[in-house]
Amino acid sequence: MLFNSEYNIQFDEIFSQALDLVNSSLNQPEIPYNERLNAALKVLEIGILSSQQKQLNSLLPEVIPSSDISPDPFLQHQETEAIILNPDYVQLDNFLSEEDYQKLLKMTLANQDKFFPSEVINDQSKYRESYILLPQHFVEFHELLTHQILSARPNVMQQLQMSMFLVSHLEMQITAHLHGGYYKIHQDVDAGKAANRRLTYVYYFYQEPKPFYGGDLRLYETKIQDNQSLIQERFNQIEPRNNSIIFFDSRCKHEVLPVYCPSQQFTDGRFTINGWIHG
Structure with missing residues (x-):
């Protein structure tokens, strides 16, 4: 002791x-x-x-005794109460200055050869079609976006009526959805490395005038019970507005609807800086 x-x-x-x-x-x-x-x-x-x-x-008392109390086996086998997550989100326009937005777009297009195909950790094929750029290729913007996102977080969480939490780390990547790109219904948390993801963010940017259509994010009402997550009837469909960022609970199921780009050129794709804040 x-x-x-x-x-x-x-x-x-x-x-x-x-x-x-x-x-x-x-x-x-x-x-x-x-x-x-x-x-x-x-x-x-x-x-x-x-x-x-x-x-x-x-x-507490000066000396803390060890506990010999065993868990109640009845409580261990009770079903957990269902949690219903509303498809709520916060969208902030003009998240970056015009100068920073233009620099980010130029840098992204210049790094086309460093993007690689995205993957999912499951056995399903054709579940996702997009391309990823890792943070080491956009260090300057990683620092800028991290500061902006963490500064916005308290107000965002208040609007989402989420409990505050201590940040352990923040994940970030650039994702390109080109012609035919999509991501089927999924959840950003799992039992592994993504178990502590709490808040998802997606910053949208692309060429003007908008060279594609589609690519909306559909955010579903989600029922969570006994380690299972099920989509419900209600959903919100979110347009990828240029130079805007959205935030939502990482437990909510969502999908990226197909992107259609007539030119089929990389430069005309739907780009995001997206990631997760871990608790």
């Missing part, structure tokens, strides 16, 4: 050592920007959690 004061002293020492190590690495250019950003977010999260833990410890 550890006394609370001993616990706090040991934790402070470990946290201080970890903070020194992370601080020394944040300004090293040889470490990829994404890794430095995630390290900084993790340190911030640990600092907040440690403060909360100290407050909790101050309310």
Whole structure:
């Protein structure tokens, strides 16, 4: 058993050592920007959690006994209550300045040869048709978008009536849906690496005048019960407005409807910077 004061002293020492190590690495250019950003977010999260833990410890007895209470087998076998997720979303127009939007579009088109076909982790073929560009090819915009997205998050979550959470890290990629591109009904969370995705975001950008049609995102009312997610009758259909971003609960099922591009050229595709905020 550890006394609370001993616990706090040991934790402070470990946290201080970890903070020194992370601080020394944040300004090293040889470490990829994404890794430095995630390290900084993790340190911030640990600092907040440690403060909360100290407050909790101050309310507990000086010695914390171990618990020998076993879970109630009746409660273990009860069915969980169903959760109904409304197909709610927040869409913000003019998310980037005109200058940044143009730079992003130009950079994306210049990196056409670095896009690769997207994949899904299931056994179904022809479930998704799109192309991906990884963050190392758009570091400048990764930093800009990360700042913009995290700044918008508190207001977005309030509008979505979602509980606030500590951010562990943020995923980001550029996705190109070209002529015939689509993504069938899916959910952004799973039992693996995507288990902690909490908030999905999609930033739309493309050439003007709009060179394609279709490509709407259909967001479904979703019923969650006993680790199963089922779409319901209601849905919202969201137009991919240029230089706008949408946010929604990552547990909501959704799909990208087919894109039709008469020129069938890469430069005329439907582009997004999309990703997920993890809790």
